[in-house]
Amino acid sequence: MNMKQKIIKELQxxxxxxxHPFREIAQRIGSTEDEVLALVSKYVKEGVIRRxxxxxxxxxxxxxxxxxxxxxxxxxxVARVAEIMVSYPEVSHCYERPxxxxxxxxxxxxxxxxxxxxxxxxxxxxxxxTGIKDFRLxxxxxxxxxxxxxxx
Amino acid sequence: xxxxxKQLINRIQxxxxxxxxxxxxxxxxxxxxxxxxxxxxxxLKDQGIIRRxxxxxxxxxLGFTxxxxxxxxxxxxxxxxxxxxxxxxxxTHNYLRDAEYNMWFTLIAESTVRLxxxxxxxxxxxxxxxLLELPATRLFKxxxxxxxxxxx
Numbered sequence: 001m002n003m004k005q006k007i008i009k010e011l012q013x014x015x016x017x018x019x020h021p022f023r024e025i026a027q028r029i030g031s032t033e034d035e036v037l038a039l040v041s042k043y044v045k046e047g048v049i050r051r052x053x054x055x056x057x058x059x060x061x062x063x064x065x066x067x068x069x070x071x072x073x074x075x076x077x078v079a080r081v082a083e084i085m086v087s088y089p090e091v092s093h094c095y096e097r098p099x100x101x102x103x104x105x106x107x108x109x110x111x112x113x114x115x116x117x118x119x120x121x122x123x124x125x126x127x128x129x130t131g132i133k134d135f136r137l138x139x140x141x142x143x144x145x146x147x148x149x150x151x152x
Numbered sequence: 153x154x155x156x157x158k159q160l161i162n163r164i165q166x167x168x169x170x171x172x173x174x175x176x177x178x179x180x181x182x183x184x185x186x187x188x189x190x191x192x193x194x195x196l197k198d199q200g201i202i203r204r205x206x207x208x209x210x211x212x213x214l215g216f217t218x219x220x221x222x223x224x225x226x227x228x229x230x231x232x233x234x235x236x237x238x239x240x241x242x243x244t245h246n247y248l249r250d251a252e253y254n255m256w257f258t259l260i261a262e263s264t265v266r267l268x269x270x271x272x273x274x275x276x277x278x279x280x281x282x283l284l285e286l287p288a289t290r291l292f293k294x295x296x297x298x299x300x301x302x303x304x
Contacts, residue, residue: 143247144300
Protein backbone atom coordinates (compact mmCIF):
# COMPACT_ATOMS: atom_id res chain seq x y z
CA MET A 1 0.00 0.00 0.00
CA ASN A 2 1.30 3.46 -0.84
CA MET A 3 1.20 6.37 1.59
CA LYS A 4 -1.99 7.77 0.06
CA GLN A 5 -3.81 4.48 0.50
CA LYS A 6 -2.51 4.16 4.04
CA ILE A 7 -3.85 7.58 4.94
CA ILE A 8 -7.21 6.86 3.30
CA LYS A 9 -7.39 3.61 5.22
CA GLU A 10 -6.98 5.56 8.46
CA LEU A 11 -9.40 8.37 7.61
CA GLN A 12 -12.16 6.07 6.35
CA UNK A 13 -12.38 5.00 9.99
CA UNK A 14 -12.30 7.15 13.09
CA UNK A 15 -9.82 9.88 13.96
CA UNK A 16 -8.21 9.22 17.35
CA UNK A 17 -9.80 11.26 20.14
CA UNK A 18 -6.46 12.21 21.63
CA UNK A 19 -4.63 15.56 21.63
CA HIS A 20 -2.43 14.69 18.60
CA PRO A 21 -4.62 12.58 16.30
CA PHE A 22 -2.52 13.12 13.17
CA ARG A 23 0.68 12.23 15.02
CA GLU A 24 -0.95 9.01 16.16
CA ILE A 25 -1.95 8.18 12.60
CA ALA A 26 1.59 8.99 11.40
CA GLN A 27 3.05 6.59 13.95
CA ARG A 28 0.72 3.81 12.84
CA ILE A 29 1.60 4.13 9.16
CA GLY A 30 5.30 4.90 9.43
CA SER A 31 5.15 8.58 8.56
CA THR A 32 5.57 11.89 10.37
CA GLU A 33 2.91 14.24 11.69
CA ASP A 34 4.08 16.96 9.27
CA GLU A 35 3.81 14.67 6.28
CA VAL A 36 0.35 13.46 7.27
CA LEU A 37 -0.88 17.04 7.81
CA ALA A 38 0.53 18.11 4.44
CA LEU A 39 -1.01 15.15 2.59
CA VAL A 40 -4.42 15.43 4.26
CA SER A 41 -4.52 19.15 3.38
CA LYS A 42 -3.59 18.28 -0.19
CA TYR A 43 -6.36 15.68 -0.48
CA VAL A 44 -8.91 18.19 0.81
CA LYS A 45 -7.68 20.77 -1.69
CA GLU A 46 -7.81 18.26 -4.55
CA GLY A 47 -11.31 17.17 -3.53
CA VAL A 48 -10.22 13.57 -2.91
CA ILE A 49 -11.52 14.20 0.61
CA ARG A 50 -14.95 15.77 0.15
CA ARG A 51 -15.42 16.40 3.82
CA UNK A 52 -13.40 15.98 6.98
CA UNK A 53 -15.46 15.97 10.15
CA UNK A 54 -18.33 14.28 11.92
CA UNK A 55 -20.78 12.01 10.12
CA UNK A 56 -24.06 12.31 12.01
CA UNK A 57 -26.91 9.95 12.70
CA UNK A 58 -29.32 12.59 11.47
CA UNK A 59 -32.38 10.60 12.53
CA UNK A 60 -31.16 10.91 16.11
CA UNK A 61 -31.11 14.66 15.67
CA UNK A 62 -34.77 14.85 14.74
CA UNK A 63 -34.38 14.75 10.96
CA UNK A 64 -36.52 11.63 10.92
CA UNK A 65 -38.07 11.97 7.49
CA UNK A 66 -36.16 11.57 4.28
CA UNK A 67 -37.93 11.72 0.98
CA UNK A 68 -36.31 11.10 -2.36
CA UNK A 69 -37.88 13.46 -4.85
CA UNK A 70 -37.82 12.17 -8.42
CA UNK A 71 -38.67 14.73 -11.08
CA UNK A 72 -39.42 14.55 -14.77
CA UNK A 73 -37.73 17.59 -16.21
CA UNK A 74 -37.31 18.42 -19.92
CA UNK A 75 -33.65 18.00 -20.83
CA UNK A 76 -33.13 21.65 -21.77
CA UNK A 77 -34.55 22.80 -18.43
CA VAL A 78 -32.48 20.58 -16.14
CA ALA A 79 -29.82 23.17 -15.29
CA ARG A 80 -32.36 25.92 -14.58
CA VAL A 81 -34.53 23.67 -12.41
CA ALA A 82 -31.57 22.19 -10.52
CA GLU A 83 -30.35 25.67 -9.66
CA ILE A 84 -33.62 26.38 -7.89
CA MET A 85 -33.68 22.99 -6.17
CA VAL A 86 -30.20 23.27 -4.68
CA SER A 87 -31.09 26.61 -3.10
CA TYR A 88 -33.30 24.78 -0.58
CA PRO A 89 -31.39 23.92 2.64
CA GLU A 90 -33.57 20.80 3.05
CA VAL A 91 -32.19 19.46 -0.25
CA SER A 92 -28.95 17.65 0.58
CA HIS A 93 -28.31 15.97 -2.76
CA CYS A 94 -29.33 16.80 -6.31
CA TYR A 95 -28.34 14.60 -9.25
CA GLU A 96 -29.32 14.04 -12.85
CA ARG A 97 -29.68 10.36 -13.78
CA PRO A 98 -30.62 8.47 -16.96
CA UNK A 99 -34.24 7.65 -17.81
CA UNK A 100 -35.65 4.39 -19.14
CA UNK A 101 -39.00 3.12 -20.37
CA UNK A 102 -39.64 1.72 -16.89
CA UNK A 103 -38.66 4.89 -15.05
CA UNK A 104 -39.05 8.33 -16.66
CA UNK A 105 -37.62 10.52 -13.90
CA UNK A 106 -34.30 12.26 -14.57
CA UNK A 107 -33.70 14.64 -11.65
CA UNK A 108 -33.29 13.45 -8.06
CA UNK A 109 -33.36 15.40 -4.80
CA UNK A 110 -32.85 14.06 -1.29
CA UNK A 111 -35.06 16.06 1.05
CA UNK A 112 -34.45 15.86 4.81
CA UNK A 113 -36.90 17.24 7.32
CA UNK A 114 -38.40 16.65 10.73
CA UNK A 115 -41.61 15.10 9.38
CA UNK A 116 -43.14 13.63 6.24
CA UNK A 117 -45.47 16.56 6.05
CA UNK A 118 -42.57 18.98 6.05
CA UNK A 119 -40.87 16.98 3.26
CA UNK A 120 -44.09 17.18 1.27
CA UNK A 121 -44.30 20.93 1.80
CA UNK A 122 -40.73 21.39 0.60
CA UNK A 123 -41.43 19.29 -2.51
CA UNK A 124 -44.64 21.21 -3.20
CA UNK A 125 -42.71 24.47 -2.85
CA UNK A 126 -40.05 23.24 -5.28
CA UNK A 127 -42.73 22.16 -7.72
CA UNK A 128 -44.32 25.58 -7.60
CA UNK A 129 -41.02 27.45 -7.87
CA THR A 130 -39.77 25.35 -10.80
CA GLY A 131 -43.05 24.69 -12.61
CA ILE A 132 -42.28 20.95 -12.66
CA LYS A 133 -45.54 19.17 -11.90
CA ASP A 134 -44.54 15.60 -12.74
CA PHE A 135 -42.74 14.33 -9.67
CA ARG A 136 -42.95 11.78 -6.88
CA LEU A 137 -41.67 11.76 -3.36
CA UNK A 138 -40.44 8.34 -2.25
CA UNK A 139 -40.21 8.06 1.51
CA UNK A 140 -37.93 5.55 3.14
CA UNK A 141 -39.89 3.12 5.25
CA UNK A 142 -36.92 1.11 6.51
CA UNK A 143 -33.19 1.68 6.64
CA UNK A 144 -31.58 -1.60 5.60
CA UNK A 145 -27.96 -0.43 5.57
CA UNK A 146 -26.09 2.80 6.10
CA UNK A 147 -22.34 2.76 6.36
CA UNK A 148 -19.21 4.40 5.02
CA UNK A 149 -17.25 2.81 2.20
CA UNK A 150 -14.18 0.78 3.18
CA UNK A 151 -11.86 1.51 0.24
CA UNK A 152 -8.69 -0.27 1.35
CA UNK B 153 -27.67 17.82 24.39
CA UNK B 154 -27.06 21.36 25.46
CA UNK B 155 -26.48 24.43 23.33
CA UNK B 156 -22.74 23.84 23.34
CA UNK B 157 -23.25 20.34 21.95
CA LYS B 158 -25.36 21.84 19.19
CA GLN B 159 -22.73 24.46 18.43
CA LEU B 160 -20.09 21.75 18.35
CA ILE B 161 -22.17 19.58 15.98
CA ASN B 162 -22.81 22.54 13.68
CA ARG B 163 -19.10 23.36 13.66
CA ILE B 164 -17.63 19.91 13.24
CA GLN B 165 -19.57 18.44 10.30
CA UNK B 166 -16.93 19.76 7.94
CA UNK B 167 -13.72 21.74 8.09
CA UNK B 168 -12.08 19.69 10.84
CA UNK B 169 -8.83 21.59 11.56
CA UNK B 170 -5.83 19.97 9.88
CA UNK B 171 -3.34 21.03 12.53
CA UNK B 172 -1.25 19.32 15.18
CA UNK B 173 -3.81 19.85 17.96
CA UNK B 174 -7.22 20.12 16.24
CA UNK B 175 -9.27 19.59 19.39
CA UNK B 176 -7.47 22.43 21.14
CA UNK B 177 -8.28 24.69 18.19
CA UNK B 178 -11.94 23.64 18.13
CA UNK B 179 -12.06 24.19 21.89
CA UNK B 180 -10.74 27.71 21.48
CA UNK B 181 -13.37 28.46 18.86
CA UNK B 182 -16.12 27.32 21.24
CA UNK B 183 -14.53 28.70 24.39
CA UNK B 184 -13.83 25.39 26.11
CA UNK B 185 -10.70 23.41 26.91
CA UNK B 186 -9.21 20.74 24.68
CA UNK B 187 -10.03 18.18 27.34
CA UNK B 188 -13.69 19.17 27.54
CA UNK B 189 -13.99 19.22 23.77
CA UNK B 190 -12.61 15.69 23.52
CA UNK B 191 -14.90 14.40 26.25
CA UNK B 192 -17.95 15.99 24.59
CA UNK B 193 -17.06 14.35 21.27
CA UNK B 194 -16.53 11.00 23.01
CA UNK B 195 -19.97 11.31 24.61
CA LEU B 196 -21.70 12.28 21.34
CA LYS B 197 -20.13 9.20 19.75
CA ASP B 198 -21.20 6.97 22.66
CA GLN B 199 -24.72 8.31 22.31
CA GLY B 200 -24.68 7.40 18.63
CA ILE B 201 -25.28 11.02 17.54
CA ILE B 202 -21.90 11.11 15.80
CA ARG B 203 -21.58 7.95 13.72
CA ARG B 204 -17.97 8.55 12.77
CA UNK B 205 -15.37 11.27 12.94
CA UNK B 206 -13.22 11.04 9.82
CA UNK B 207 -13.22 11.69 6.10
CA UNK B 208 -15.79 11.26 3.35
CA UNK B 209 -14.11 10.66 0.01
CA UNK B 210 -14.94 11.41 -3.59
CA UNK B 211 -14.95 7.78 -4.72
CA UNK B 212 -14.54 8.83 -8.37
CA UNK B 213 -11.32 10.67 -7.59
CA LEU B 214 -10.01 7.51 -5.95
CA GLY B 215 -10.65 5.65 -9.20
CA PHE B 216 -13.81 3.95 -7.95
CA THR B 217 -17.17 3.99 -9.65
CA UNK B 218 -20.60 4.28 -8.05
CA UNK B 219 -24.22 3.87 -8.92
CA UNK B 220 -27.71 4.25 -7.46
CA UNK B 221 -29.89 1.26 -8.18
CA UNK B 222 -33.49 0.35 -7.52
CA UNK B 223 -35.11 -3.09 -7.50
CA UNK B 224 -38.68 -4.33 -7.59
CA UNK B 225 -38.62 -6.82 -4.74
CA UNK B 226 -41.72 -8.86 -3.84
CA UNK B 227 -42.74 -8.42 -0.20
CA UNK B 228 -41.88 -12.02 0.74
CA UNK B 229 -38.34 -11.66 -0.63
CA UNK B 230 -37.44 -8.35 1.01
CA UNK B 231 -35.38 -9.77 3.87
CA UNK B 232 -33.47 -12.27 1.72
CA UNK B 233 -32.66 -9.70 -0.96
CA UNK B 234 -31.65 -7.13 1.67
CA UNK B 235 -29.28 -9.70 3.16
CA UNK B 236 -27.82 -10.44 -0.26
CA UNK B 237 -27.28 -6.76 -1.11
CA UNK B 238 -25.92 -5.87 2.29
CA UNK B 239 -23.31 -8.62 2.07
CA UNK B 240 -21.41 -6.51 -0.48
CA UNK B 241 -19.07 -4.02 1.18
CA UNK B 242 -19.67 -1.65 -1.76
CA UNK B 243 -23.37 -1.44 -0.92
CA THR B 244 -23.13 1.45 1.51
CA HIS B 245 -26.76 2.64 1.66
CA ASN B 246 -29.89 0.58 1.28
CA TYR B 247 -33.46 1.73 1.94
CA LEU B 248 -36.94 0.41 1.46
CA ARG B 249 -39.10 3.07 -0.16
CA ASP B 250 -42.83 3.16 -0.79
CA ALA B 251 -42.86 2.74 -4.56
CA GLU B 252 -43.12 -0.13 -7.05
CA TYR B 253 -39.32 -0.08 -7.21
CA ASN B 254 -39.05 -0.51 -3.47
CA MET B 255 -35.41 -1.30 -2.66
CA TRP B 256 -32.96 1.53 -3.34
CA PHE B 257 -29.25 1.08 -2.80
CA THR B 258 -25.94 2.65 -3.65
CA LEU B 259 -23.05 0.54 -4.87
CA ILE B 260 -19.38 1.51 -5.07
CA ALA B 261 -16.83 -0.71 -6.86
CA GLU B 262 -13.20 -0.45 -7.87
CA SER B 263 -14.00 -0.47 -11.60
CA THR B 264 -16.94 -0.31 -14.00
CA VAL B 265 -16.24 -3.93 -14.91
CA ARG B 266 -16.48 -5.06 -11.30
CA LEU B 267 -19.63 -2.96 -10.81
CA UNK B 268 -21.32 -4.63 -13.78
CA UNK B 269 -20.30 -8.04 -12.43
CA UNK B 270 -21.85 -7.33 -9.05
CA UNK B 271 -25.11 -6.08 -10.62
CA UNK B 272 -25.28 -9.26 -12.73
CA UNK B 273 -24.59 -11.40 -9.67
CA UNK B 274 -27.32 -9.63 -7.71
CA UNK B 275 -29.84 -10.25 -10.51
CA UNK B 276 -28.88 -13.91 -10.72
CA UNK B 277 -28.83 -14.67 -7.01
CA UNK B 278 -32.04 -12.79 -6.28
CA UNK B 279 -33.84 -13.98 -9.38
CA UNK B 280 -34.99 -10.39 -9.92
CA UNK B 281 -34.35 -8.72 -13.25
CA UNK B 282 -36.32 -5.57 -12.64
CA LEU B 283 -33.41 -3.43 -11.58
CA LEU B 284 -32.84 0.21 -12.54
CA GLU B 285 -29.24 1.30 -12.93
CA LEU B 286 -29.07 5.01 -12.23
CA PRO B 287 -25.54 6.38 -12.37
CA ALA B 288 -25.27 10.12 -11.83
CA THR B 289 -24.77 11.95 -15.09
CA ARG B 290 -24.58 15.39 -13.48
CA LEU B 291 -24.03 16.39 -9.87
CA PHE B 292 -25.66 19.63 -8.74
CA LYS B 293 -25.38 19.37 -4.96
CA UNK B 294 -23.96 17.13 -2.31
CA UNK B 295 -24.08 18.53 1.14
CA UNK B 296 -24.95 16.85 4.34
CA UNK B 297 -24.40 19.51 6.96
CA UNK B 298 -27.37 19.77 9.25
CA UNK B 299 -27.99 22.97 11.09
CA UNK B 300 -29.19 22.53 14.66
CA UNK B 301 -31.03 25.49 16.07
CA UNK B 302 -30.43 26.46 19.64
CA UNK B 303 -33.20 25.20 21.92
CA UNK B 304 -34.64 23.26 19.00
